[in-house]
Amino acid sequence: MDIRYEVNPVDFKTYQTEEVRNAFLVETLFEDGRVQFTYSHYDRLVIGGAVPTTEPLELEWTDVLKTNYFLERRELAVINIGGEGEVTVDGEVYSLVKRDCLYIGMENKQVQFRSKDATSPARYYLVSAGAHRVYPTKLLPISEAEPNKLGSDAESNSRTIYKYIHQEGIQSCQLMVGMTLLEPNNMWNTMPAHLHDRRMEAYLYFDMEPQTRVFHFMGQPNETRHLVLKNEQAILSPPWSIHSGVGTSNYTFIWAMAGENYTFSDMDAVPMEDLK
Ligand SMILES: O=C(O)C(=O)C[C@H](O)C(=O)CO
Numbered sequence: 224m225d226i227r228y229e230v231n232p233v234d235f236k237t238y239q240t241e242e243v244r245n246a247f248l249v250e251t252l253f254e255d256g257r258v259q260f261t262y263s264h265y266d267r268l269v270i271g272g273a274v275p276t277t278e279p280l281e282l283e284w285t286d287v288l289k290t291n292y293f294l295e296r297r298e299l300a301v302i303n304i305g306g307e308g309e310v311t312v313d314g315e316v317y318s319l320v321k322r323d324c325l326y327i328g329m330e331n332k333q334v335q336f337r338s339k340d341a342t343s344p345a346r347y348y349l350v351s352a353g354a355h356r357v358y359p360t361k362l363l364p365i366s367e368a369e370p371n372k373l374g375s376d377a378e379s380n381s382r383t384i385y386k387y388i389h390q391e392g393i394q395s396c397q398l399m400v401g402m403t404l405l406e407p408n409n410m411w412n413t414m415p416a417h418l419h420d421r422r423m424e425a426y427l428y429f430d431m432e433p434q435t436r437v438f439h440f441m442g443q444p445n446e447t448r449h450l451v452l453k454n455e456q457a458i459l460s461p462p463w464s465i466h467s468g469v470g471t472s473n474y475t476f477i478w479a480m481a482g483e484n485y486t487f488s489d490m491d492a493v494p495m496e497d498l499k
């Protein structure tokens with residue numbers, strides 16, 4: 224059971240590398256034939272991974288959540304970052320290719336994950352937050368998602384953002400989820416950096432070669448620290464922290480937020496002069 228408690232920014236200033244990694248880095252989410260989760264006490268966000276091979280996998284974690292079923296008081300985003308697969312939600316079957324996103328609303332009792340081909344299994348990234356009402360379960364195939372181009376080659380941050388779950392997209396209680404793809408030869412994400420003290424955020428970095436690394440920066444703007452991440456590792460970003468990264472090559476990441484408001488554009492830009 225991987226539970227991560229909150230850290231306050233004053234204590235964070237004294238953290239050594241291992242303490243930073245233990246508190247904020249999620250090293251293993253995707254293993255063949257398993258569903259696994261990390262529970263963050265920041266806004267009670269749960270992130271997880273499911274990699275079904277020959278057998279389907281079930282969404283279950285009642286021993287930790289102490290509810291009758293996972294989605295009794297929660298909502299869930301499922302993004303496939305692997306081979307083609309199917310997700311069954313209370314008998315309804317949804318097909319997901321790589322980068323498709325499925326939102327599953329509160330009160331769905333049975334969720335099953337399958338791969339079409341066990342030799343190239345689906346890899347489902349799971350993000351769940353507390354919910355207070357039912358929103359409809361909805362699939363957004365990547366082919367129908369709207370790309371937003373950001374950044375420039377001169378700043379090494381040419382990238383495309385797809386928003387899946389947000390105010391003008393799939394509706395949810397708290398979850399806001401999207402994906403950002405860096406163009407080849409572009410390595411920086413979310414620089415200039417920002418804060419949103421109203422919401423925490425989780426980043427899953429993927430589509431990286433085995434030797435590629437991302438240096439992820441976190442902390443209050445005047446007290447930053449870095450973590451070094453490999454492919455398919457995630458970071459939990461507290462509301463008081465910047466969340467920005469630079470890779471040794473380009474990469475893709477899924478960002479997911481939960482918290483006070485539901486406004487993607489609610490970001491406080493951090494002036495470059497303030498970064499230390
Ligand atoms: O590339 C980016 O910049 C991002 O994707 C930023 C995230 O969307 C984010 O931090 C939203 O708050």
Ligand SMILES: [Zn+2]
Nearest residue numbers: 417419424466
């Ligand atoms: Zn952010």
